[in-house]
Amino acid sequence: MKRAVIFIAAVILIAIAWDTGADPVRLARGLPWIFDFVRRMLPPDPSVLPAALLGALKTLEIALLGTAAAAVLALPLGFLSARNVAPRAVFYPARAVLNFFRSVDTQVYALVLVAAVGLGPFPGVLAVVAYTTTSLAKLYGEAVEGVDPGPVDAITATGATRLQVLRFGVIPQVLPLFLSYILYRLETNIRAATVLGFVGAGGIGFYLQTYLRMIDYRAASTVLLVTVAMVMVVDAISSRLRDRLV
Amino acid sequence: MIEVAGLRVVLPPSTVALENVDLSIARGEFVVVLGRSGAGKTTFLRCLNRLVEPTSGTIRVAGRTVTGAGPVAVREIRRQIGMVFQQFNLVRRASAIDNVLAGRLGYVPPVASLLGSFPNADRQLARVCLDQVGLGHLAERRADKLSGGEQQRVAIARALAQRPEVILADEPTASLDPTLTSSIMDILKAINTQQGLTLVVSQHQLETALAYATRIVGFREGRVAFDGPPAAVTPTVVRAIYGQET
Numbered sequence: 040m041k042r043a044v045i046f047i048a049a050v051i052l053i054a055i056a057w058d059t060g061a062d063p064v065r066l067a068r069g070l071p072w073i074f075d076f077v078r079r080m081l082p083p084d085p086s087v088l089p090a091a092l093l094g095a096l097k098t099l100e101i102a103l104l105g106t107a108a109a110a111v112l113a114l115p116l117g118f119l120s121a122r123n124v125a126p127r128a129v130f131y132p133a134r135a136v137l138n139f140f141r142s143v144d145t146q147v148y149a150l151v152l153v154a155a156v157g158l159g160p161f162p163g164v165l166a167v168v169a170y171t172t173t174s175l176a177k178l179y180g181e182a183v184e185g186v187d188p189g190p191v192d193a194i195t196a197t198g199a200t201r202l203q204v205l206r207f208g209v210i211p212q213v214l215p216l217f218l219s220y221i222l223y224r225l226e227t228n229i230r231a232a233t234v235l236g237f238v239g240a241g242g243i244g245f246y247l248q249t250y251l252r253m254i255d256y257r258a259a260s261t262v263l264l265v266t267v268a269m270v271m272v273v274d275a276i277s278s279r280l281r282d283r284l285v
Numbered sequence: 286m287i288e289v290a291g292l293r294v295v296l297p298p299s300t301v302a303l304e305n306v307d308l309s310i311a312r313g314e315f316v317v318v319l320g321r322s323g324a325g326k327t328t329f330l331r332c333l334n335r336l337v338e339p340t341s342g343t344i345r346v347a348g349r350t351v352t353g354a355g356p357v358a359v360r361e362i363r364r365q366i367g368m369v370f371q372q373f374n375l376v377r378r379a380s381a382i383d384n385v386l387a388g389r390l391g392y393v394p395p396v397a398s399l400l401g402s403f404p405n406a407d408r409q410l411a412r413v414c415l416d417q418v419g420l421g422h423l424a425e426r427r428a429d430k431l432s433g434g435e436q437q438r439v440a441i442a443r444a445l446a447q448r449p450e451v452i453l454a455d456e457p458t459a460s461l462d463p464t465l466t467s468s469i470m471d472i473l474k475a476i477n478t479q480q481g482l483t484l485v486v487s488q489h490q491l492e493t494a495l496a497y498a499t500r501i502v503g504f505r506e507g508r509v510a511f512d513g514p515p516a517a518v519t520p521t522v523v524r525a526i527y528g529q530e531t
Binding site for chain 1: 395
């Protein structure tokens with residue numbers, strides 16, 4: 040049984056490799072070109088550093104504003120999609136809506152929104168909000184479903200209203216989790232926002248794409264290094280904050 | 286003070302938890318409910334404040350009909366009934382005093398309470414209740430930094446803050462070190478004798494039950510198997526409650 044599964048999986052993967060044209064020989068032939076590309080990126084061109092930093096700041100702004108707005112917008116959706124809080128008639132539709140919108144990535148939202156509101160960081164912010172709201176709502180909902188029912192019972196037993204039960208029985212339990220999810224989303228959104236510029240939605244990705252198109256690889260490598268530095272710094276700060284929360 | 290007639294509870298999917306329970310408890314009684322686990326003790330207590338929905342039968346507490354009461358009436362009835370749980374059910378991240386203050390949720394203006402604002406009179410009452418269980422000096426300490434015995438005393442203070450007529454305690458000492466049993470039971474007994482509150486306490490320890498109760502009610506397989514004073518609890522009665530093995 041086990042062997043049969045492994046055999047079938049192997050056959051499928053080999054078929055897929057053939058279908059996608061995965062070929063180690065082709066990779067080996069391409070290696071010199073990759074090395075050549077890297078060689079032409081060095082040394083990075085420091086003259087574009089101000090532009091790169093400005094782009095990084097824009098990217099950071101897109102991710103921060105988008106995540107903050109989504110963190111708030113996701114609150115009602117999160118509670119409505121929690122089985123133990125929402126009435127059944129609300130919970131199932133809320134889940135379905137969340138799953139539908141969550142299956143579309145930030146990049147795809149950006150494509151549509153650039154077409155709708157024009158170029159620049161604003162469609163980028165909207166794209167981050169669109170994706171993050173639904174993904175945070177799902178995480179919020181799961182956190183709410185995981186609460187200890189004991190304090191909820193205890194607050195209910197005092198004669199509290201439904202909202203008071205949420206405020207005093209549920210929220211104190213889920214708040215640290217919510218904050219930790221928000222920080223985690225901020226990290227992933229900064230990564231997502233770096234490539235938003237590729238589709239015209241502002242930020243550092245715009246500079247990277249421009250320099251690559253101009254075949255100015257030394258300028259592009261400066262932009263890449265700034266991107267890596269920004270992501271690493273934000274990850275470090277955010278993960279330190281998250282450690283404190285749990 | 287408490288009148289139960291023809292109470293029957295079927296828990297989903299089809300477990301008959303209580304069957305044909307008739308009980309009348311007068312003001313100022315200290316009733317200890319005995320029975321093996323699964324005999325219906327917890328379900329019985331939770332029916333009295335409608336944390337569990339009775340399938341049929343009527344319940345009256347402090348002159349009001351609990352069964353069939355609408356949402357507003359249920360909350361008003363719950364205010365009159367303090368509840369203490371086996372697992373304390375405190376909000377772990379909140380301070381002792383804030384946990385006690387939650388006992389006032391049924392009385393304070395709802396909207397202000399959602400913003401964390403409580404009238405001064407309620408804050409003072411919470412402090413009095415915390416003093417009453419001997420924990421005034423630990424008011425600001427977070428609940429999860431208190432010992433088990435201290436947490437249960439905070440939970441009792443929370444119930445007292447409701448200024449209730451009845452206190453229900455579901456196995457209040459079962460999660461505690463046996464040496465703490467008497468300290469918790471002494472506090473409950475003092476509330477009963479000094480303030481004249483009606484207490485209904487479930488217990489798995491026979492000796493403790495006999496030492497504190499003015500009346501024993503034994504449940505077996507969802508039915509009342511014994512109802513009488515502690516002095517009437519003979520080995521035959523114990524067998525009737527617990528079955529042949531003990």
